[in-house]
Amino acid sequence: MSYAIEPAVPAAVGGGPGQVWPGSPQPLGSRYHRGPGGVAGTNFALWAGGAEGVEVCLFDDDGTETRFRLAELTHGIWHGFLPGVLPGRRYGYRVHGRWDPWTGARWNPAKLLLDPYTRAVDGDFAPPGATRGTPTALPAEVYGHVRDWPQQQVSDTVRDERDSAPFVPKGVVVEEQCAFTGNGHGPDAHQHDRPHTQWADSVIYELHVRGFTMRHPGVPAELRGTYAGLGHPAALEHLTRLGVTAVELLPVHQFAHEDHLLRRGLRNYWGYNSLGYFAPHAAYSSSGTRGQQVTEFKEMVRALHAAGIEVLLDVVYNHTAEGDERGPTYALRGIDNPGYYRLPPHDRRRYTDYTGCGNTLHVVQPQVLRLITDSLRYWVQEMGVDGFRFDLASALARAMHDVDMLSPFLAVIAQDPVLRGVKLIAEPWDVGSGGYQVGAFPPLWTEWNDRYRDTVRDFWRGALPDVRDLGYRLSGSSDLYAWGGRRPYASVNFVTAHDGFTLRDLVTYEHKRNEANGEGNRDGAADNRSWNCGTEGETDDPAVQELRVRQLRNLLTTLLLSTGVPMLVAGDEMGRTQGGNNNAYCQDSPVSWVDWSLLEEPRWRGLLELAARLVRLRRAHPVLRRRAFFSGRPQGAEGLRDLAWFTPRGEEMAEADWYAPSATVGMFLSGRDIAQRDPVGEPVLDDSFLCVLHAGAEEIAFRLPDAAWGAAYAGVVDTARERPAEGWYPAGCEVAVGARSVLVLRVVERPSG
Numbered sequence: 001m002s003y004a005i006e007p008a009v010p011a012a013v014g015g016g017p018g019q020v021w022p023g024s025p026q027p028l029g030s031r032y033h034r035g036p037g038g039v040a041g042t043n044f045a046l047w048a049g050g051a052e053g054v055e056v057c058l059f060d061d062d063g064t065e066t067r068f069r070l071a072e073l074t075h076g077i078w079h080g081f082l083p084g085v086l087p088g089r090r091y092g093y094r095v096h097g098r099w100d101p102w103t104g105a106r107w108n109p110a111k112l113l114l115d116p117y118t119r120a121v122d123g124d125f126a127p128p129g130a131t132r133g134t135p136t137a138l139p140a141e142v143y144g145h146v147r148d149w150p151q152q153q154v155s156d157t158v159r160d161e162r163d164s165a166p167f168v169p170k171g172v173v174v175e176e177q178c179a180f181t182g183n184g185h186g187p188d189a190h191q192h193d194r195p196h197t198q199w200a201d202s203v204i205y206e207l208h209v210r211g212f213t214m215r216h217p218g219v220p221a222e223l224r225g226t227y228a229g230l231g232h233p234a235a236l237e238h239l240t241r242l243g244v245t246a247v248e249l250l251p252v253h254q255f256a257h258e259d260h261l262l263r264r265g266l267r268n269y270w271g272y273n274s275l276g277y278f279a280p281h282a283a284y285s286s287s288g289t290r291g292q293q294v295t296e297f298k299e300m301v302r303a304l305h306a307a308g309i310e311v312l313l314d315v316v317y318n319h320t321a322e323g324d325e326r327g328p329t330y331a332l333r334g335i336d337n338p339g340y341y342r343l344p345p346h347d348r349r350r351y352t353d354y355t356g357c358g359n360t361l362h363v364v365q366p367q368v369l370r371l372i373t374d375s376l377r378y379w380v381q382e383m384g385v386d387g388f389r390f391d392l393a394s395a396l397a398r399a400m401h402d403v404d405m406l407s408p409f410l411a412v413i414a415q416d417p418v419l420r421g422v423k424l425i426a427e428p429w430d431v432g433s434g435g436y437q438v439g440a441f442p443p444l445w446t447e448w449n450d451r452y453r454d455t456v457r458d459f460w461r462g463a464l465p466d467v468r469d470l471g472y473r474l475s476g477s478s479d480l481y482a483w484g485g486r487r488p489y490a491s492v493n494f495v496t497a498h499d500g501f502t503l504r505d506l507v508t509y510e511h512k513r514n515e516a517n518g519e520g521n522r523d524g525a526a527d528n529r530s531w532n533c534g535t536e537g538e539t540d541d542p543a544v545q546e547l548r549v550r551q552l553r554n555l556l557t558t559l560l561l562s563t564g565v566p567m568l569v570a571g572d573e574m575g576r577t578q579g580g581n582n583n584a585y586c587q588d589s590p591v592s593w594v595d596w597s598l599l600e601e602p603r604w605r606g607l608l609e610l611a612a613r614l615v616r617l618r619r620a621h622p623v624l625r626r627r628a629f630f631s632g633r634p635q636g637a638e639g640l641r642d643l644a645w646f647t648p649r650g651e652e653m654a655e656a657d658w659y660a661p662s663a664t665v666g667m668f669l670s671g672r673d674i675a676q677r678d679p680v681g682e683p684v685l686d687d688s689f690l691c692v693l694h695a696g697a698e699e700i701a702f703r704l705p706d707a708a709w710g711a712a713y714a715g716v717v718d719t720a721r722e723r724p725a726e727g728w729y730p731a732g733c734e735v736a737v738g739a740r741s742v743l744v745l746r747v748v749e750r751p752s753g
Contacts, residue, residue: 107334
C-alpha cells in the first residue's frame with residue numbers, strides 16, 4: 001500500500017486556511033473519510049474527560065509540526081475534522097490541564113502523546129539514532145516530570161516543560177479497509193477463509209513473529225523477522241508439517257523498550273510492554289511503517305488461514321509501557337491519568353500495581369473498558385485474528401479491588417456478539433492478593449493450566465509423592481473445570497511457555513543462567529522443576545544425551561496425548577535451547593531465535609518427526625480429543641469404564657494405589673464409550689488405547705489388562721526407541737516398558753494365523 005503525504009497545513013475548504021471543522025465524537029481515533037460536501041479529510045476524536053484542551057499535531061517528513069485546537073467536546077471526547085489530511089499523515093496529541101500529581105493530575109502539553117486508537121505507529125520509543133546492542137537511555141524529554149530534581153523523593157512532582165516531539169513516535173492516519181470478515185465486501189469479507197477449528201481439535205503453537213524466522217534459511221533475508229516472513233511458504237511448511245491448528249503470537253501490539261534495558265544495550269524482545277492497542281508493532285514490518293504494517297499483518301493472517309492455521313494474539317491490556325510514577329509519559333498518563341489508571345485512593349500520586357510492571361489499567365472505568373473491547377473487536381473484524389490469550393487476566397477481572405468473575409470486563413465479553421464467538425484464553429493469575437484464579441474463569445474461557453505444567457514436570461523428574469494429581473492432569477483436570485460446567489478443553493495444557501526454560505533446557509539445567517540479562521542472575525524463577533539428567537549444562541556424554549532426548553520424547557508424548565488443549569512452544573519440537581536462560585525477555589538475539597540448523601542433526605529431526613506423528617495421532621482419534629469429561633463409571637453391557645487406571649500388575653488401581661509412591665501408571669482410554677455424537681446424531685466410536693507412563697530408572701514388566709478390555713494390542717509409540725513402536729501383544733501378557741519411557745498401545749483384534 002502506498003500513501004500520498006499531504007502538506008503540513010491542510011487545504012481549507014469553505015472556511016479559511018487550517019480551519020478545524022466540528023467533526024464527530026465517533027469513532028474514536030483518526031478516521032479518514034469524506035466529510036461535509038464530499039471533502040476528503042480526517043476526523044480526530046480523543047477521550048480526555050478531565051482535560052482543559054486538546055491539540056492535534058500534524059508532522060511533515062522533516063519533523064515540522066502544525067497544531068490545531070480541537071474546540072468540540074462531547075461526553076469527554078474532544079473532536080474535529082481536518083480537511084485535506086490523507087492516509088499516511090503522522091500525528092499526535094498535546095493535552096492541556098492541571099499539573100497536580102498529588103491528586104493524580106499529570107497533564108503536560110509539552111509532551112506529544114500517542115493516540116491510543118491509532119492504527120499504525122511510525123518511529124520508535126528508543127532515542128533517535130540508537131542502535132541495537134549499544135547502551136543508551138530514554139531522553140529526559142519523554143518524561144512528564146523533571147528527572148534531575150535534586151530531591152529524588154519528589155522528582156516526579158515537578159513538571160518538565162521541554163518538548164518531547166522529536167523523541168517519540170507518531171501515530172499514522174490509516175485508511176480503514178473492508179472488514180476481515182465476508183464475501184470480499186462489507187462487514188462479512190473473508191469470513192469463509194477462517195479455519196474455525198473447534199476447541200477440542202486445537203493444537204496451539206506459541207511463537208514470536210521475529211524470532212521464528214530470523215534464522216530460517218528458506219525465508220528471504222529481507223523478510224526474516226517480519227509478518228511477511230511468518231506468512232512465507234517456507235515458514236508455513238514447518239507449521240503444516242507439524243500439524244498445529246493455531247499460532248499464538250507473542251505480543252504484536254505496538255510496544256516500547258524500557259529505559260533500564262536500553263541502558264544495558266538490550267531491547268524488550270517479548271513485547272509485554274504495550275502502548276498501541278490497535279497498531280501492529282512496526283518493527284515487524286518489512287514493507288514500511290506509514291500504514292504498510294497493517295496490510296502486511298493482514299496478508300500474514302490470510303496466508304496462515306489458507307494453510308488451515310488460526311491466529312491467536314497474546315494481548316497485554318492489564319498495564320502499559322508508562323510504568324509507575326517515575327516512568328515516561330507516552331500516551332494515557334498525559335491524556336487523563338486518573339481516568340485510565342488505578343490510583344490508590346490514599347496516595348493518588350502513585351499507582352496501584354497488580355501486574356508487577358508499575359501500573360494497572362482501570363478496567364472498571366467505562367472509557368478503559370471501551371478501549372479494550374474496541375481494540376479486541378478491531379483485531380477480529382479488521383485484522384482477521386481468531387482469538388486472544390490475555391496476559392495476567394486476573395488483573396482485568398478485578399472489580400474495585402478483588403478478582404470478581406462477575407466483573408464488568410468479563411460481563412461485557414460474555415454479551416459481545418463478536419468477542420463471545422472467538423477463542424479466549426486467560427492467564428488466570430496476577431501478582432496481587434487473591435490473583436491466582438486457575439479454574440475460576442467462566443465457561444466462555446479456557447485457561448493456561450500451570451497445575452498441568454508443574455505436575456507433568458514433577459512426574460518425569462521423579463518428584464511426585466504419588467500419582468493422584470497426575471491422573472487429574474492427564475484426563476482433562478476435571479477437579480478444576482467440571483464444577484463450573486466447563487469442558488476438558490477449558491484446560492490449555494503446557495509443559496513450557498515463552499517464560500521459563502525451553503523443553504531442552506528443562507532436561508539440561510537445574511539452575512538458571514541469566515547473566516546476559518544484566519541483572520546479576522537475580523531475574524527469572526529459581527524453582528523450575530527441572531532435572532539435568534545428572535550433568536549440569538551441555539555435555540558430550542552419549543548416555544546423558546540419549547537420556548535427555550528420551551525425556552523430551554516423554555514430555556511431548558505426555559502433552560500431546562493428554563485430554564485438553566495442548567500448547568507447544570516454537571522450537572521445542574526440535575531441541576531449541578536458550579543456554580539455560582529462563583527469562584529471555586530482553587534477548588533479541590540467537591539466544592531466543594529458533595535455530596533451524598538443529599534439523600541437520602538426526603536426534604532433533606527425529607524429535608520433530610515424533611511430534612508431528614503424535615499430532616496426527618491426536619487428530620485421527622476423537623478419544624484423544626474429548627469434548628466431555630470421562631465419567632470413570634462402568635458403562636454398557638460389558639460394564640467397562642470409559643477411563644480406567646492400571647497398575648503394573650495389570651489390575652485396576654484401587655484407592656490405596658493413588659496414595660502410594662509410584663513411578664508407573666497405565667491409563668486406558670475407551671473408544672467405545674465417548675460421550676459425543678456426530679453431526680447426524682450417531683454415537684462417535686473410536687479405537688481404545690492403553691498409555692503406560694513409567695518414570696522409573698529401570699525397565700519394568702507391565703501386565704496388560706485381561707481380554708475384557710481388548711483381545712490384543714498393537715504398538716503405537718514407544719519413547720524408549722527412536723523409531724515407532726512395533727509388534728502386537730495379546731491381552732494379559734507382560735510387555736517390557738523401558739526405563740523412563742511412555743508406551744502407547746492400541747486395542748486390536750488378534751491377528752489371524
